[in-house]
Amino acid sequence: MRPTRNENPKSEHKNKVKHLKKKHSISVAITGAGGSGAVTTGLMLLDAMSRAGFYGYMSRSAGPQIRGGESAVMMRFASQPVFNTDDRFDVLLAMDWHKVERFADEIPLDSQSLIVCDENAGEIPAPLLQNGAVCRALPLSKTAKSIEGGRANMLGLGVLAILLGLTEQAMQQAVRATLGKKGDKVVADAIAGIERGMQFVVAGTQDLRLQPKSTAQKRWNISGNEACGLGALRGGVRFVAAYPITPASDILEWMAPNLEKLGGSLLQAEDELASINMIIGGSFGGVPSMTATSGPGLSLMVEGLGLAVTSETPVVVMNVMRGGPSTGIPTKSEQSDLNLALYGLHGDAPHLVLAPLNILDCVFTSEWSVSLSEQLQAVAIVLSDQSLGQSRLVTDPPDYAGFNTRRVVADASTQHYQRYQLTENAVSAMAIPGTPGTTYTADGLEHDERGTPSSMAADHQQQMAKRSRKLAAFDYGQHWAHVDGQGGIALITWGSSSAVCQEVAERLRDSGMQTRVVALRLLMPLNVQALQGLIKDCTSIVVVEQNMSGQLFHYLHAEQAIPARAVSYARPGPLPLRPGDIVEFIIAGVQADE
Amino acid sequence: MNEMIKPKDYKTDIKPIWCPGCGDFATLSALTKTLAFMQLKKEQVSIISGIGCSSRLPAYIDSYGFHGVHGRALALASGLKAARPTQTVIAVGGDGDGFSIGGNHFMHACRRNMDITYIVMDNHVYGMTKGQPSPTTEPDWVSKLTPHGSGIRPFQPLAIALSSGAGFVARGFAGDPSGLAKLIFEGLRHQGFSFIQVLSPCPTFRPEQKLWKQQVQPWPFDTTDDPVLAASRIHADEGLTTGLIYQRELPVWQPGAEASDTLENIEQGFLV
Numbered sequence: 001m002r003p004t005r006n007e008n009p010k011s012e013h014k015n016k017v018k019h020l021k022k023k024h025s026i027s028v029a030i031t032g033a034g035g036s037g038a039v040t041t042g043l044m045l046l047d048a049m050s051r052a053g054f055y056g057y058m059s060r061s062a063g064p065q066i067r068g069g070e071s072a073v074m075m076r077f078a079s080q081p082v083f084n085t086d087d088r089f090d091v092l093l094a095m096d097w098h099k100v101e102r103f104a105d106e107i108p109l110d111s112q113s114l115i116v117c118d119e120n121a122g123e124i125p126a127p128l129l130q131n132g133a134v135c136r137a138l139p140l141s142k143t144a145k146s147i148e149g150g151r152a153n154m155l156g157l158g159v160l161a162i163l164l165g166l167t168e169q170a171m172q173q174a175v176r177a178t179l180g181k182k183g184d185k186v187v188a189d190a191i192a193g194i195e196r197g198m199q200f201v202v203a204g205t206q207d208l209r210l211q212p213k214s215t216a217q218k219r220w221n222i223s224g225n226e227a228c229g230l231g232a233l234r235g236g237v238r239f240v241a242a243y244p245i246t247p248a249s250d251i252l253e254w255m256a257p258n259l260e261k262l263g264g265s266l267l268q269a270e271d272e273l274a275s276i277n278m279i280i281g282g283s284f285g286g287v288p289s290m291t292a293t294s295g296p297g298l299s300l301m302v303e304g305l306g307l308a309v310t311s312e313t314p315v316v317v318m319n320v321m322r323g324g325p326s327t328g329i330p331t332k333s334e335q336s337d338l339n340l341a342l343y344g345l346h347g348d349a350p351h352l353v354l355a356p357l358n359i360l361d362c363v364f365t366s367e368w369s370v371s372l373s374e375q376l377q378a379v380a381i382v383l384s385d386q387s388l389g390q391s392r393l394v395t396d397p398p399d400y401a402g403f404n405t406r407r408v409v410a411d412a413s414t415q416h417y418q419r420y421q422l423t424e425n426a427v428s429a430m431a432i433p434g435t436p437g438t439t440y441t442a443d444g445l446e447h448d449e450r451g452t453p454s455s456m457a458a459d460h461q462q463q464m465a466k467r468s469r470k471l472a473a474f475d476y477g478q479h480w481a482h483v484d485g486q487g488g489i490a491l492i493t494w495g496s497s498s499a500v501c502q503e504v505a506e507r508l509r510d511s512g513m514q515t516r517v518v519a520l521r522l523l524m525p526l527n528v529q530a531l532q533g534l535i536k537d538c539t540s541i542v543v544v545e546q547n548m549s550g551q552l553f554h555y556l557h558a559e560q561a562i563p564a565r566a567v568s569y570a571r572p573g574p575l576p577l578r579p580g581d582i583v584e585f586i587i588a589g590v591q592a593d594e
Numbered sequence: 595m596n597e598m599i600k601p602k603d604y605k606t607d608i609k610p611i612w613c614p615g616c617g618d619f620a621t622l623s624a625l626t627k628t629l630a631f632m633q634l635k636k637e638q639v640s641i642i643s644g645i646g647c648s649s650r651l652p653a654y655i656d657s658y659g660f661h662g663v664h665g666r667a668l669a670l671a672s673g674l675k676a677a678r679p680t681q682t683v684i685a686v687g688g689d690g691d692g693f694s695i696g697g698n699h700f701m702h703a704c705r706r707n708m709d710i711t712y713i714v715m716d717n718h719v720y721g722m723t724k725g726q727p728s729p730t731t732e733p734d735w736v737s738k739l740t741p742h743g744s745g746i747r748p749f750q751p752l753a754i755a756l757s758s759g760a761g762f763v764a765r766g767f768a769g770d771p772s773g774l775a776k777l778i779f780e781g782l783r784h785q786g787f788s789f790i791q792v793l794s795p796c797p798t799f800r801p802e803q804k805l806w807k808q809q810v811q812p813w814p815f816d817t818t819d820d821p822v823l824a825a826s827r828i829h830a831d832e833g834l835t836t837g838l839i840y841q842r843e844l845p846v847w848q849p850g851a852e853a854s855d856t857l858e859n860i861e862q863g864f865l866v
Contacts, residue, residue, distance in 0.1 A: 050866045220864040230864075233857055239677045258860050263853030265676050269669070270702035277666040281642070281673025284660055289677065307663045394866065433658040433674070433681050436637045441652045441659030452608060453653065453661075 025078035026208050027086045028160060029107040032095030034068030037153035040178065041093070042073030043392075044157060044190075048166050048174035050219055050394035053212030055081045057359075059391040059576070061106055062331050063099065072103045077164070079213045081395060083358040083499035087580035089113055090208055091163060092128070093156045095140075096121045100128065105575055109133040114205045116159050118152060134205050140197075147196055149189030158197015165209030168195060220397045224359040224388030225250040228318050229258070231366025232290050234402055236374065237316065238264030239289040241278030243271055243297060246330040247386040248320040251292040272297040276304030276317070283313045284442055286409070286432035288374055290316035295324045295337050298381070302344045305379050309349040309467065311442040312420065312430070314373040314380075314407060318366065321385035323573050333386035334573030335495050336547035341381045342524055342555060350468045351379035353524035355495035357482055359393040364400055365521055368479060371403035376470055377427060383523075385546075387576060388496050410438045419451040420463060426470035471525050480522040483534060487514020489586060490538035492531070492562065494520040494552055497544050503579040504544075508586065520552075528561045540590055541566035544582060548572040599633055601626040606656045611647070617768030617794030618648045618715050624766075624775040625684070625713070626655060631779060639682045642671040644696060646688035647722050648715035648794065665695030668703040668712065675708045679849040682782065683709070689716040693729040693749045704758035704787055708847040711781040711788040714751065715768075717796035717803065725799035752828045752839060755789040756821060761844040762788035763824065767810045767836045768795060780838055786846040793834065806834065813837025 028045065032038035039060060046058045056077045063069035074089070076082050088108045094100060094117040104127040109115070111132035117124065119137040129135070138159065144150035161171050175190045222230075229251045232240075240259060242252050256266045264287070269275035275291045282289035293301065298319045308315045321337045323329025341353045352372055356365035362384060373380040410417055410429035417438040421428040428449075431438035445453040446460050454460075482498065485505055493501040498519035505515040518534050520526075535541050541562060543553040550570035556562045569585055571577060604626040612618050629639060639657035643649035645664035652659030658681070662670045671685040685703075692700055692714045703712065718735075720726040726739045729749035736743055755763050762784040766774035774792060781788035793810060795803035817838045818824050824840035 047866065219866045221866050222864045226864070230861065233860070239673070241673055241676075260850055261853065261855035261860065262857065263850060265850040267672065267676050267706075270698055273666060274669040274672075274699055274702070277662060277669035278673030278676070280662070281660070281670035281675075282677035283673075284670070285640075285674045285678035285681070287677035289673070303663055304666065311660070311662075397861075397864070431658075433640045433678055434637055436635065439636050439656055439658050441641075441661055443653070443661045444663055445661065 024210070025076050025082055025086060026164065026210055027074070027076045027089040028091045028093070029072060029074050029089045030093045030095070031070065031072040031100050031103055031107070032153065033070050033098035034065065036095035037151060038071050038095055039073055041153045041157050042075060044174045044178045045160060046075060046392060046394060047177050047221065048161065048170045049077050049164070050221055051170045051173050052166055054079060054210060054394070056394040057082045057084065057391060059085060059387055061103060063102060064331070070099045070102065072106065074107065077210060079210055083360070083393065084503060084579070085576045087578045090206070091116065091160065092133070093160055094121070095153055095156060097125055101125050104128060112205050116156060116202065136202050138200055138202070143196060144193060147192055149185065150193045150196070151190070154190050154193030155197035158194040159200050159202055161194060162198045162200070163202060163204055163208045168198065217396060219394055221392060221394050222359065223250065223390065223392045224356070224362045224384055225320065225390065226254045227359055227362030228292070228356070228366045228382070228384055228389070229255040231363040232316065232318070232370055233258060233262065234363070235367040235370025236288040236406070237290045237370055238262065239279065239282035239287045240264070240291060241267040241269045241275045241282065241289070242291045242293065243269045243275050245294045245297050247322055247390050248292040248294045248297075248318065250389065251318055251320070272300035273304065276301035276315070277307070279315050280304060280308050280311070280313050283315050284433070288314070288370055290318060290370070292318040292320065294320050294322050294330070295340070296327065298337060298340060299344070302340075305351065305381075306345045306347060306349050307444045308379045309345065309351055310444050310446070312377040312467065313442065314377050316369050316373050316380045316382065318382045318384060320389040321383060329574050331386070332574030333496070333576070334547060335383070335385055335497065335545050336551065336572070337383060338494075338523070338547070338551040338555065341383055348464055348468070350471045351381065351524065352376070352471065352522070353381050353383065354522055355383040355520070356388060357495065357498035357519045357521060359388050359391060360395045360398060361521075362388060363398040367403060371405045374407040375405045375427070376474060377407060377430060378471060383495055385496050410435065412436050412438065414438050418449045420447060420449045420466065422449060422462070422466060425473065426466045476522055476527065480520070480527045480530065482517070482519040482521060484517045485509065485514065486516050488538055489513060489515040489540045489542070489590070490535045491515065491517045491542050491544055492520070492535070492552070492556065493517070493544040494523060497546055497577055500577045500579050500582065501544050504582045504586070507579060507583050513590070526559050526561060528559050531561045535562065539593070540586065542569050542586060542589070543567070544569045544577070546571060546573055546577055599630050599635070601630040604629055604636065604655050604657065606654055608653050610654055611650055613798045615795070615797035616647070617717060617792070617796070618651065620768035620771045620774065621648070621686070621713060621715050621792055621794060622651055622654055624771045624778055627775045628778045628782065631775070632782065634682055638680075639684065640674055642674065642683065642685045643667045644687045644691040645722070646691045646720070648686060648688040649691055651686050665691055666699065667691065668696060668699040668710070671710050672703060672706065672708055675710055676849065683711075684782070685710055685712045687714060688728070689714060689718060689730045690720045690728040693751060697729070701754065701758040704755050704760040704789065706847055707759060707761060707786045707844055709786055711778070711790070713778065713790045713792060715792045715794035716751065717794050717800060719796050719799045721796050721799055750828070751789075751791045753825065756824055756828065756840060759844065760789045761786045761842045763840040764789070764838045765791045765793065765813070765836045767793045767806065769807045769810060770836065773836060777838060784841065786844055793836070810834045810836060813839055817841050
């Protein structure tokens with residue numbers, strides 16, 4: 001099976017795909033020019049749906065303007081957890097048509113889709129109608145003008161509430177939660193607008209009401225960036241130094257006040273060269289330290305990472321990937337920094353590379369990364385991305401036992417302290433400044449066990465072997481990958497593509513095709529043996545990722561972790577991977593083999 | 595009763611890589627003298643550097659230390675000070691490390707005003723890479739890399755430190771170790787970022803700097819806390835005078851408070 005990227009599946013494949021049962025969920029998009037309140041409307045809908053007992057996922061997309069640009073929110077709701085966008089949208093609420101074509105690719109519509117818009121907004125752009133979506137134009141802005149403090153977006157939200165079966169009570173709670181800080185008048189006006197909107201009678205194309213699950217369990221509403229920050233705090237990070245960069249800055253803005261509450265601190269650095277070296281200094285000082293950045297920043301940090309490797313100073317770098325290279329697409333997602341994270345460092349520089357599998361998993365993977373970095377006195381690069389970081393999830397709270405692991409520290413009684421002493425697990429006790437009797441100078445120069453600079457071959461070999469062995473010999477347990485299902489088809493994936501692959505597997509299984517998903521959380525060091533074992537009986541092996549060149553695919557081949565028959569499904573960002581496209585690709589391949 | 599700490603107590607058994615006659619030896623001994631004078635315990639002190647001849651200094655002092663990458667000594671030092679504010683943090687290095695590749699960090703460390711003392715051993719040359727012009731080299735100094743001289747006006751470390759917001763600006767000379775020790779002492783005592791430029795001759799690539807011994811004169815004014823006055827004096831100066839030029843109390847970066855909340859409470863914020 002070697003389908004190429006441009007291969008068009010034959011029509012029978014398409015038929016088969018069409019009959020695949022999909023996860024029952026509702027997808028809603030909201031678009032509008034700056035100031036139209038599209039994002040606020042989305043946040044309120046997400047809140048209301050979560051109060052009504054549903055799970056939800058909300059991603060966002062924006063034009064390049066700092067203020068006043070067009071924006072879109074893309075949401076998906078279900079009675080069971082959802083972590084990614086669907087193939088298509090059921091409803092588009094368009095506040096206006098301002099540059100909406102920009103989002104046409106991101107919001108696929110079909111004949112079952114309903115467009116709700118303002119009757120005064122003018123003609124609907126043709127791309128939105130080309131697949132037969134049905135449009136209902138309502139007097140949203142006109143009616144808003146007749147209400148005191150009325151805003152068209154609140155009327156639109158009222159229409160969505162009716163379509164989705166939300167109660168006035170849920171809407172009122174959502175308004176208070178979202179706008180409460182702005183005062184009673186704003187809240188009352190918004191509620192009045194929503195309730196007026198709920199009086200519109202809109203003939204839908206389908207029933208959009210979901211069956212709610214029990215609401216007994218408390219749910220969280222969290223973004224991937226907040227989740228990465230939280231995981232880091234859970235792991236013990238108490239010092240952060242960083243330079244602002246989209247789409248990672250939200251991690252820092254969430255952490256800054258919370259670090260303060262926990263007795264930690266955050267330095268805004270003058271650049272990323274400073275931030276990486278500042279956290280090396282902080283960690284040398286004994287405090288678990290991290291920074292957050294995106295591709296351009298990670299590029300600048302690479303020399304510093306080598307210093308942390310050689311001096312065995314634990315640091316964590318949260319890299320929230322965006323479209324690259326260079327400035328690329330700062331506001332949109334792509335999984336294309338894997339090569340940099342794996343291979344960027346000069347010299348032989350063993351380090352850890354991890355990736356969270358979905359927004360909720362950002363908490364776990366972030367905490368685990370800190371824990372590993374501290375235990376192994378190693379660099380950990382965590383590859384999140386914009387589609388995780390700047391999206392929100394309504395989810396069950398994280399449910400796992402934390403990691404109560406700390407770095408090995410030399411105490412004052414240590415005799416003849418040697419910072420880089422060879423030990424059984426190749427990890428040596430780190431002395432913290434302030435501790436008497438264990439003074440040493442950390443160094444980026446190669447050194448001997450004591451830490452004295454050395455250019456001797458024997459010292460270089462010994463210390464390189466030490467740094468390599470401490471990562472290679474460590475038992476990472478079961479967390480290296482999330483493995484699900486079994487059968488002849490294997491999907492190997494990483495990071496944010498994992499949730500999509502999970503959905504692909506569900507659809508394939510529902511049509512009788514047994515599928516296994518191996519979602520890699522620990523990318524380096526790679527558990528080659530375990531991965532080989534998991535896929536050895538699979539006839540179709542597809543490596544799924546969101547970049548152009550198939551970075552994971554080539555890495556797995558280089559490590560001889562996958563056989564020659566494995567194929568690559570790699571698509572660049574910023575459009576999200578669609579489960580339906582991957583299902584088609586796999587079925588085409590399977591049938592080509594038959 | 596604890597014994598008095600002597601300068602030699604800070605000595606390590608690592609032999610410096612420096613050439614005979616290098617000015618950096620004087621900074622090393624001025625530093626150990628000052629630490630002993632202040633009776634600072636080895637474990638209370640961290641000496642942080644980047645890359646270059648003078649940046650090798652941390653290995654020669656028995657305290658905590660970090661010999662990092664080129665140009666980033668101040669970033670390392672700032673992170674350490676933020677994470678462990680009780681440490682006495684001293685950053686050291688050369689003119690290439692501090693003013694060229696690390697120039698940005700120099701300005702922002704002055705602005706940030708953390709309680710760090712920064713000693714730059716300035717020999718107007720890249721010594722470790724065997725003799726190329728540095729930011730403080732004269733424009734007509736000829737090297738293999740610049741056969742006609744660099745043609746670029748020298749960087750003005752004191753003026754930059756002052757205008758970037760440093761509250762302690764001084765210049766010392768390796769040929770006057772006790773004067774230098776005094777400046778280092780004042781720098782360590784100063785609350786906030788203290789910048790000390792040390793004229794530190796390079797006998798190998800800049801043998802003409804042997805003349806500094808005759809040329810260097812004391813700074814002809816008292817220390818001022820007026821930045822405008824200090825600026826005009828610095829701009830009128832030829833660069834071979836030593837003393838504490840400017841000192842002013844400015845708001846110092848303060849470490850954060852003790853923990854006031856728990857993570858469990860913070861997590862409540864995510865509940866719907």
